[in-house]
Amino acid sequence: MDENIVIPQDMLPHDGRFGSGPSKVPPQALHELTHEHSSVMGTSHRQAPVRALVARLKECLADLFGLPEGYEVVLGLGGATLLWDALAFSFIENRSQHVVIGEFSARFAEVIAAAPHLATPELIEAPLGTAADPRASSEVDVYALIHNETSTGVCLPVHRVDGGLVVVDATSAAGGMWVDPLEFDVYYFSPQKCFASDGGLWVALCSEAAVERIASVTSGRYVPPSLDLGLALVNSRKDQTYNTPALATLILMLNQIEWMLVAGGLAWAAARCLESSSCLYSWAERSPYATPFVAQESARSPVVGTIDFDDSVDAPAVARILRRNGIVDTEPYRKLGRNQLRIGMYPAVEPSDVERLTRCVDFVVGTMHE
Numbered sequence: 015m016d017e018n019i020v021i022p023q024d025m026l027p028h029d030g031r032f033g034s035g036p037s038k039v040p041p042q043a044l045h046e047l048t049h050e051h052s053s054v055m056g057t058s059h060r061q062a063p064v065r066a067l068v069a070r071l072k073e074c075l076a077d078l079f080g081l082p083e084g085y086e087v088v089l090g091l092g093g094a095t096l097l098w099d100a101l102a103f104s105f106i107e108n109r110s111q112h113v114v115i116g117e118f119s120a121r122f123a124e125v126i127a128a129a130p131h132l133a134t135p136e137l138i139e140a141p142l143g144t145a146a147d148p149r150a151s152s153e154v155d156v157y158a159l160i161h162n163e164t165s166t167g168v169c170l171p172v173h174r175v176d177g178g179l180v181v182v183d184a185t186s187a188a189g190g191m192w193v194d195p196l197e198f199d200v201y202y203f204s205p206q207k208c209f210a211s212d213g214g215l216w217v218a219l220c221s222e223a224a225v226e227r228i229a230s231v232t233s234g235r236y237v238p239p240s241l242d243l244g245l246a247l248v249n250s251r252k253d254q255t256y257n258t259p260a261l262a263t264l265i266l267m268l269n270q271i272e273w274m275l276v277a278g279g280l281a282w283a284a285a286r287c288l289e290s291s292s293c294l295y296s297w298a299e300r301s302p303y304a305t306p307f308v309a310q311e312s313a314r315s316p317v318v319g320t321i322d323f324d325d326s327v328d329a330p331a332v333a334r335i336l337r338r339n340g341i342v343d344t345e346p347y348r349k350l351g352r353n354q355l356r357i358g359m360y361p362a363v364e365p366s367d368v369e370r371l372t373r374c375v376d377f378v379v380g381t382m383h384e
């Protein structure tokens with residue numbers, strides 16, 4: 015088959031980045047990074063200019079999520095993956111329950127299952143592409159939920175469960191989906207998804223109960239310093255991180271949050287993602303060869319769309335052809351192994367570009383089959 019298909023220039027999206035993380039960084043933000051913000055690059059994270067940046071980031075996040083009195087923004091290095099290890103040491107007392115619906119939720123559960131100082135976690139599992147609910151249990155002190163399972167494109171509601179603190183992996187959801195802070199104790203994420211920045215940082219929005227839990231757990235057992243959320247909290251309160259952060263990551267993230275706040279905040283950003291995803295899913299439903307992977311409509315992610323192709327269409331070949339035309343990172347999650355495209359539709363992505371993408375896919379498939 016000829017993979018040298020050329021998509022007409024006027025059909026292409028204005029920006030071809032549809033990755034689910036890392037994801038599109040707005041060209042304007044990169045321009046500002048190298049102009050207005052360039053003098054802060056290469057300066058100390060213990061001095062006023064960078065600390066003011068961290069302070070502003072914390073303020074803007076509190077504003078974006080409407081954090082109630084007593085909630086704190088905590089940040090550190092290593093991304094959401096490192097935070098899983100930190101939660102194992104600094105947060106779970108004895109036993110946690112995990113909703114496991116894909117690769118990312120499974121990985122956190124594996125970290126906990128392997129921790130010798132913790133009990134075997136309770137798992138609530140569901141087949142890939144479907145959702146599951148946590149169940150109240152007298153055996154656990156933490157419920158680990160996931161707001162958006164990036165590997166499958168399934169989203170779940172965030173709500174409290176009796177008897178434990180609610181910890182939510184919102185790595186790909188935060189900033190693109192609505193959430194009520196009263197429903198969580200820890201809501202954590204990385205900046206390279208909805209926040210259109212670079213990786214390497216984790217951010218956790220923590221309730222008062224979460225802050226108390228960190229204090230009690232970290233005073234009762236050995237905790238490696240880089241995984242000590244108590245130390246992260248002390249540093250965050252001083253507008254710093256425990257060790258050196260990537261300044262460009264902070265600057266780009268702040269830029270994106272300020273852009274969201276000016277445009278209308280979290281509700282606006284969530285509506286924008288919904289506009290993009292509605293376009294994608296309705297196209298797939300109309301398509302003779304594509305179908306949304308997630309059958310249950312209410313569980314279809316507004317930020318990461320997974321679209322199955324029937325056997326007549328070679329999805330990996332479509333992704334390769336798109337890539338040659340500058341439309342990148344539409345490949346499905348590597349371990350899912352489906353004949354699928356996965357489309358990141360974070361707030362930075364223009365809804366009109368999602369529409370253009372669907373037309374490009376139709377063009378490529380039509381031309382492949384000529």
Ligand SMILES: *Cc1c(COP(=O)(O)O)cnc(C)c1O
Pocket residue numbers: 035092093094095096118119160162163164183184185186204213214215
């Ligand atoms: C991307 C992602 C992670 C991992 O984030 P890192 O910053 O790479 O550590 C964890 N959970 C979810 C749901 C993700 O989408």
